[in-house]
Amino acid sequence: MSVVPAQQIYTVSELNAVVRRMFEAEPKFTRCYVAGEISNFKHHSSGHMYFTLKDEHSRLRAVMFAGKNRSVTFRPQDGMRVIVAGSLSVFDRDGSYQMYVEEMQPDGVGALYVAFVQLKERLNSEGLFAESRKRPLPRYPQRIGVVTSPTGAVIRDICSTLRRRYPNTKVVLSPAQVQGPTAAGTLVRGIERLLLYSQTVEPIDVLIIARGGGSLEELWPFNEEVLARAIAACPIPVISAVGHETDFTISDFVADVRAATPTAAAEQAAPTAQELLILLSQIKNRAETALARRLEGARQRLELSERSRALQDPRRIIAVHRQSVDYLESQLRQYAERPIRKADRKFQYLRDRVVRHDIRHQIERQRTVLSGLENRSRGKIEAQMASRNSHFEKLVATLTALNPLAVLSRGYGVIYGADKTTVVTSVSQLKQGDAVHLRFQDGTVGARIVDEWEEDHGRAVQSRLDI
Amino acid sequence: MGEQFNPDLTFEQAMKQLEETVRKLESGDLPLGESIDQYKQAMSLVQFCRQQLDKAELEIVQLIEQDGSVTAVQTSEVAE
Numbered sequence: 409m410s411v412v413p414a415q416q417i418y419t420v421s422e423l424n425a426v427v428r429r430m431f432e433a434e435p436k437f438t439r440c441y442v443a444g445e446i447s448n449f450k451h452h453s454s455g456h457m458y459f460t461l462k463d464e465h466s467r468l469r470a471v472m473f474a475g476k477n478r479s480v481t482f483r484p485q486d487g488m489r490v491i492v493a494g495s496l497s498v499f500d501r502d503g504s505y506q507m508y509v510e511e512m513q514p515d516g517v518g519a520l521y522v523a524f525v526q527l528k529e530r531l532n533s534e535g536l537f538a539e540s541r542k543r544p545l546p547r548y549p550q551r552i553g554v555v556t557s558p559t560g561a562v563i564r565d566i567c568s569t570l571r572r573r574y575p576n577t578k579v580v581l582s583p584a585q586v587q588g589p590t591a592a593g594t595l596v597r598g599i600e601r602l603l604l605y606s607q608t609v610e611p612i613d614v615l616i617i618a619r620g621g622g623s624l625e626e627l628w629p630f631n632e633e634v635l636a637r638a639i640a641a642c643p644i645p646v647i648s649a650v651g652h653e654t655d656f657t658i659s660d661f662v663a664d665v666r667a668a669t670p671t672a673a674a675e676q677a678a679p680t681a682q683e684l685l686i687l688l689s690q691i692k693n694r695a696e697t698a699l700a701r702r703l704e705g706a707r708q709r710l711e712l713s714e715r716s717r718a719l720q721d722p723r724r725i726i727a728v729h730r731q732s733v734d735y736l737e738s739q740l741r742q743y744a745e746r747p748i749r750k751a752d753r754k755f756q757y758l759r760d761r762v763v764r765h766d767i768r769h770q771i772e773r774q775r776t777v778l779s780g781l782e783n784r785s786r787g788k789i790e791a792q793m794a795s796r797n798s799h800f801e802k803l804v805a806t807l808t809a810l811n812p813l814a815v816l817s818r819g820y821g822v823i824y825g826a827d828k829t830t831v832v833t834s835v836s837q838l839k840q841g842d843a844v845h846l847r848f849q850d851g852t853v854g855a856r857i858v859d860e861w862e863e864d865h866g867r868a869v870q871s872r873l874d875i
Numbered sequence: 876m877g878e879q880f881n882p883d884l885t886f887e888q889a890m891k892q893l894e895e896t897v898r899k900l901e902s903g904d905l906p907l908g909e910s911i912d913q914y915k916q917a918m919s920l921v922q923f924c925r926q927q928l929d930k931a932e933l934e935i936v937q938l939i940e941q942d943g944s945v946t947a948v949q950t951s952e953v954a955e
Contacts, residue, residue, distance in 0.1 A: 547887060548886045570933055578933075578934040579936070580937075604944075605945045684924070705903070
């Protein structure tokens with residue numbers, strides 16, 4: 409470089425000031441309109457809005473001061489397409505030009521944002537974000553898988569957080585790109601690599617998928633469906649920590665736990681050793697107290713027993729023991745005898761059954777039955793006969809009383825005619841010389857009428873018989 | 876029973892066993908001898924868990940894929 413006169417050399421500030429004046433002198437720049445997509449939007453606590461306007465090929469830095477942006481009726485967000493009006497100038501400190509926005513209108517909705525909303529709605533309707541799918545994280549993870557960039561602040565933050573809080577674990581880093589069009593594929597591969605490791609080498613207890621803050625475009629891989637599905641299918645619980653507190657990605661929705669930042673993810677993945685040491689002290693105290701209480705109880709019982717009569721009088725111990733010996737002996741006897749008695753009863757029973765089945769015994773028994781029956785029937789027959797006999801005798805007596813021939817025994821007789829059947833009841837039936845038969849009690853004799861007379865006054869005709 | 880336990884226990888298993896042991900001890904149902912055994916076991920487990928927490932130095936490995944298998948290598952890049 410040749411020597412240049414000193415007055416021709418600008419300081420940086422001077423040059424930036426010159427360029428700024430040129431910008432401000434250009435009428436086209438005092439009021440111009442630009443259409444673009446918002447990105448890297450920051451609403452500063454001062455109230456000013458800082459963002460980048462961009463299209464496919466180029467970017468423009470923009471600022472909208474608090475006094476101006478109060479008139480904006482919508483909430484600008486990354487990915488939104490807007491049309492802004494304002495002036496251009498140079499920001500001296502950075503030496504970069506930027507647009508000072510005075511008005512801003514939405515220009516449709518950014519394509520990426522639309523894609524994000526649509527995918528979110530679709531996966532949500534599939535139930536991929538459902539609360540019921542969320543798995544609890546392990547309490548004491550031995551191995552924590554991390555899918556992120558191997559360089560950069562994210563893995564450093566995670567490791568330093570774990571080193572500080574819970575060094576009793578192992579971080580298994582599965583490297584992936586976290587930005588750019590191929591990032592989603594490498595993130596999916598990162599998860600698969602961890603699962604392979606978990607299955608073939610040693611089990612991973614929880615998985616963190618993480619990225620630092622960035623624009624919607626930069627975070628976009630975490631909004632891709634292929635990654636969302638890989639997280640949903642992951643058999644190990646997943647913590648998603650992408651971007652800052654205010655950034656939400658599809659990964660966050662589908663993961664089991666969403667952490668605001670990578671540091672927060674590490675905090676949620678593991679407990680703190682300090683708290684665990686306190687917990688261990690408490691457990692130790694509990695064990696000591698419990699044992700002390702148990703020992704105290706035992707000691708009190710021992711004292712009680714010492715005070716009891718048994719220990720004060722040794723003979724009583726012997727008596728007690730003797731009693732228990734007696735008891736045991738009787739028990740023993742009972743236990744020994746019981747089977748024998750039982751067997752004996754069984755034997756008797758069986759013997760009875762055998763005897764009953766003995767044929768001679770049966771005959772004997774039947775005979776007894778038979779003679780019993782015989783006795784009973786004989787008695788019945790005799791009784792019947794006796795009653796019939798007496799009845800018969802009564803009949804005979806009656807008949808005897810009615811028999812006309814019975815009077816013959818008292819000296820009466822019956823006179824039959826010559827025909828021996830006609831009973832002669834009147835003198836008039838007879839005349840001298842008639843043959844008659846006289847029936848006496850013990851027989852009949854023939855006779856002949858020798859004489860005849862008639863009694864006066866109704867007296868019977870008397871015949872003289874010649875027997 | 877007694878103060879012996881598997882030294883290959885994971886921290887989680889040890890914590891679980893510890894909590895169970897203390898719960899049993901607190902129930903007061905155990906015979907005296909067993910109470911003492913359980914107490915000894917609880918103390919060993921507390922000791923074991925403390926050692927696990929104290930000795931630990933965070934281990935960090937990075938996975939490398941080669942011919943369809945995966946291996947872990949120690950990495951110093953992310954060390955503080």
